Amino acid sequence: MVRQPYLKKGTWSRDEDHKLIAYIVRYGIWNWNEMPKHAGLQRSGKSSRLRWMNYLRPNIRRGNFTREEEETIFGLQKILGNRWSAIAARLPQRTDNDIKNYWNTRLKKRVISENKNSTAATTSTKETNSSMVENSSDADSSSMLTNILLDSPVSTIDDLLEPPAYSCFSPSGSDLVAVDDKYSMGTDNFLVSCWETQSYLEQPQMIEGLDWEAVLPNSELWHSHHQQCYDPLDDFWINPLI
DNA sequence: AAACAACTCAACCGCCCACAA
DNA sequence: GTTGTGGGCGGTTGAGTTGTT
Numbered sequence: 001m002v003r004q005p006y007l008k009k010g011t012w013s014r015d016e017d018h019k020l021i022a023y024i025v026r027y028g029i030w031n032w033n034e035m036p037k038h039a040g041l042q043r044s045g046k047s048s049r050l051r052w053m054n055y056l057r058p059n060i061r062r063g064n065f066t067r068e069e070e071e072t073i074f075g076l077q078k079i080l081g082n083r084w085s086a087i088a089a090r091l092p093q094r095t096d097n098d099i100k101n102y103w104n105t106r107l108k109k110r111v112i113s114e115n116k117n118s119t120a121a122t123t124s125t126k127e128t129n130s131s132m133v134e135n136s137s138d139a140d141s142s143s144m145l146t147n148i149l150l151d152s153p154v155s156t157i158d159d160l161l162e163p164p165a166y167s168c169f170s171p172s173g174s175d176l177v178a179v180d181d182k183y184s185m186g187t188d189n190f191l192v193s194c195w196e197t198q199s200y201l202e203q204p205q206m207i208e209g210l211d212w213e214a215v216l217p218n219s220e221l222w223h224s225h226h227q228q229c230y231d232p233l234d235d236f237w238i239n240p241l242i
Numbered sequence: 243a244a245a246c247a248a249c250t251c252a253a254c255c256g257c258c259c260a261c262a263a
Numbered sequence: 264g265t266t267g268t269g270g271g272c273g274g275t276t277g278a279g280t281t282g283t284t
Contacts, residue, residue, distance in 0.1 A: 011252070011278085033269065049270075050253065063251095085272060100273070101251050 061093035
């Protein structure tokens with residue numbers, strides 16, 4: 001019987017966070033189950049993935065949801081239900097876990113109280129024969145949602161479920177390359193490393209000395225931040241390739 | 243100051259789906 | 264068509280924090 005290696009659970013330490021960040025910046029994301037071992041972490045792939053996706057990856061905004069974000073969540077939840085990843089895809093910089101937590105701890109109460117109000121209003125409405133009365137906050141959120149939909153090139157719920165794919169251009173400028181395939185993106189989508197994979201179960205090899213550059217379409221920013229990335233723990237810019 | 247309640251949110255669990263062998 | 268595996272998702276838990284009595 002093969003003994004399973006000890007896997008730590010619970011809160012991530014600062015040291016573990018640093019190990020995971022350093023590893024992903026250098027080698028990218030290739031196999032969540034294999035990566036923790038190579039990164040020197042006694043964590044499961046799932047735990048590592050969750051930590052990265054919900055906390056460590058660049059461009060994540062935490063806490064303090066704006067009124068607009070709140071209305072967006074409120075409106076999209078009415079349409080999509082509890083499909084948090086689909087809702088998160090329409091809220092840049094927010095994770096599905098964050099949105100889910102926000103919904104469960106705050107917005108859910110609002111829905112319950114509004115349902116109570118609406119039940120009371122319906123009863124009252126029937127009595128006064130005025131079926132066109134609409135809950136005012138419902139009207140607010142639905143107009144807010146209309147604005148969101150108008151801002152986005154979507155026409156159906158299916159469109160809402162298909163977020164626009166991130167992409168960047170290869171050094172030659174001709175090939176479109178998917179992020180997390182072969183390139184590692186830092187904050188603001190700056191390319192920070194480039195590697196090649198021999199096998200799905202082997203750690204990727206960094207491509208050293210390759211004359212590569214990458215920019216997002218219509219962006220000049222990368223050139224001024226060449227090979228830099230942001231360390232969310234220490235809140236400063238680092239150069240991971242030195 | 244202490245005890246308790248309520249709240250927040252990071253993290254886990256189990257299920258499902260896609261894909262490769 | 265079947266099986267195994269990895270990744271993604273939503274529901275839930277529980278430790279830590281904040282508020283109240």
